[in-house]
Amino acid sequence: MIHTTNKVRIAVLGAGLIGRRHAEHVAGEATLAAIVDPAEAATTVARDLAVPLFASLEALLAVDKPDGLIIATPNQFHLPHGLQAIEAGIPVLIEKPIADSVDAAERLVQAADAADVPVLVGHHRRHNPLVDEAKKAIDAGRLGRVVAAHTTFWVHKPADYFDVAWRRQPGAGPVFINLIHDVDLLRYFCGDVASVQAVESNAVRGNAVEDTAVILLKFKTGVLGTVSVSDTIAAPWSWELSAGENPAYPPTSVASTMIGGTLGSLSIPDLGLWSYDGAPSWWQPLQRQSILPAAADPLVLQIRHFADVICGRAEPLMSGREGLETLRVITAIKQAAQTGQAVGIG
Numbered sequence: 001m002i003h004t005t006n007k008v009r010i011a012v013l014g015a016g017l018i019g020r021r022h023a024e025h026v027a028g029e030a031t032l033a034a035i036v037d038p039a040e041a042a043t044t045v046a047r048d049l050a051v052p053l054f055a056s057l058e059a060l061l062a063v064d065k066p067d068g069l070i071i072a073t074p075n076q077f078h079l080p081h082g083l084q085a086i087e088a089g090i091p092v093l094i095e096k097p098i099a100d101s102v103d104a105a106e107r108l109v110q111a112a113d114a115a116d117v118p119v120l121v122g123h124h125r126r127h128n129p130l131v132d133e134a135k136k137a138i139d140a141g142r143l144g145r146v147v148a149a150h151t152t153f154w155v156h157k158p159a160d161y162f163d164v165a166w167r168r169q170p171g172a173g174p175v176f177i178n179l180i181h182d183v184d185l186l187r188y189f190c191g192d193v194a195s196v197q198a199v200e201s202n203a204v205r206g207n208a209v210e211d212t213a214v215i216l217l218k219f220k221t222g223v224l225g226t227v228s229v230s231d232t233i234a235a236p237w238s239w240e241l242s243a244g245e246n247p248a249y250p251p252t253s254v255a256s257t258m259i260g261g262t263l264g265s266l267s268i269p270d271l272g273l274w275s276y277d278g279a280p281s282w283w284q285p286l287q288r289q290s291i292l293p294a295a296a297d298p299l300v301l302q303i304r305h306f307a308d309v310i311c312g313r314a315e316p317l318m319s320g321r322e323g324l325e326t327l328r329v330i331t332a333i334k335q336a337a338q339t340g341q342a343v344g345i346g
């Protein structure tokens with residue numbers, strides 16, 4: 001029986017770039033039950049954290065049933081690993097994207113519903129206090145009626161980032177790898193997406209995937225969205241560089257997302273709330289109020305939340321179904337760019 005958060009035993013599957021960070025945070029916030037990864041490099045991770053190492057999920061489940069499992073393996077393994085965890089009745093946090101296709105994501109969501117096993121998806125930004133504050137301001141009507149939203153994701157990835165073959169091939173690209181987080185946030189703030197249009201280009205890098213794309217989103221609420229994404233622009237305007245979530249990125253202090261309403265606008269992640277003292281008019285001075293809360297690491301908060309879900313103290317903030325809906329939008333964006341047609345969702 002589980003009594004407290006730090007007694008919850010969570011195993012981490014896949015000890016790569018993000019899995020190692022999860023393992024460290026689990027060790028700090030709960031009990032790290034095991035690392036599962038067949039790669040030689042995982043030996044060091046398990047030894048440093050003083051936990052058992054298994055080469056496969058089957059091998060772990062043969063001898064142990066952790067209270068929770070984090071799946072941080074490559075995208076194509078999210079479906080088989082997720083199904084194994086669900087079948088074993090183990091609540092699971094699956095890294096984003098929930099799966100490598102909408103079909104696979106639907107299978108995961110259906111299996112979780114049928115077995116009544118909680119599934120969370122690693123869109124960790126939703127656990128960031130500044131996202132929570134922005135959401136509260138929007139939902140409280142401080143912007144009035146939301147009219148439009150804009151996100152810029154402009155970064156310059158160094159050439160050696162593309163030495164890894166899969167990063168140059170379909171299934172990768174900044175829309176699928178990075179923009180999925182931004183699109184998820186726009187969905188969180190503005191609701192479900194009704195349709196998308198998109199154009200993309202690979203003119204600078206010449207890889208099989210886009211290096212740049214421009215996207216139009218129409219939300220079911222009537223809000224209109226614009227998004228510009230590129231991994232070949234030297235610029236400060238991206239969540240990665242401006243939100244300060246990952247110490248590996250030298251920070252900038254500019255906004256990457258703007259939400260505009262009839263009474264005011266919000267710049268994110270710096271959380272400047274722009275509004276008028278009286279009735280809105282472009283002849284009057286705009287006031288900027290900072291509503292930025294104290295910073296906290298969303299990956300750590302995500303682990304605490306996962307522990308609460310395991311203990312039955314919370315419902316998933318970022319559920320499998322939400323992960324599926326965000327993946328539907330990303331898939332529709334790719335389809336719209338390929339066909340040149342608007343693509344409806346749902």
Ligand SMILES: NC(=O)c1ccc[n+]([C@@H]2O[C@H](COP(=O)([O-])OP(=O)(O)OC[C@H]3O[C@@H](n4cnc5c(N)ncnc54)[C@H](O)[C@@H]3O)[C@@H](O)[C@H]2O)c1
Pocket residue numbers: 013014015016017018019036037038039055056057072073074075077095096097122123124
């Ligand atoms: N939330 C985020 O911001 C974020 C950031 C990075 C990656 N991710 C996601 O996390 C996942 C992993 O990405 P990454 O960059 O850490 O990849 P990675 O290649 O660095 O790590 C993947 C690890 O999985 C291991 N692995 C492969 N097959 C396995 C198996 N059958 N069983 C157990 N382990 C296996 C590999 O040995 C490797 O150590 C991807 O889905 C990615 O999209 C999310």
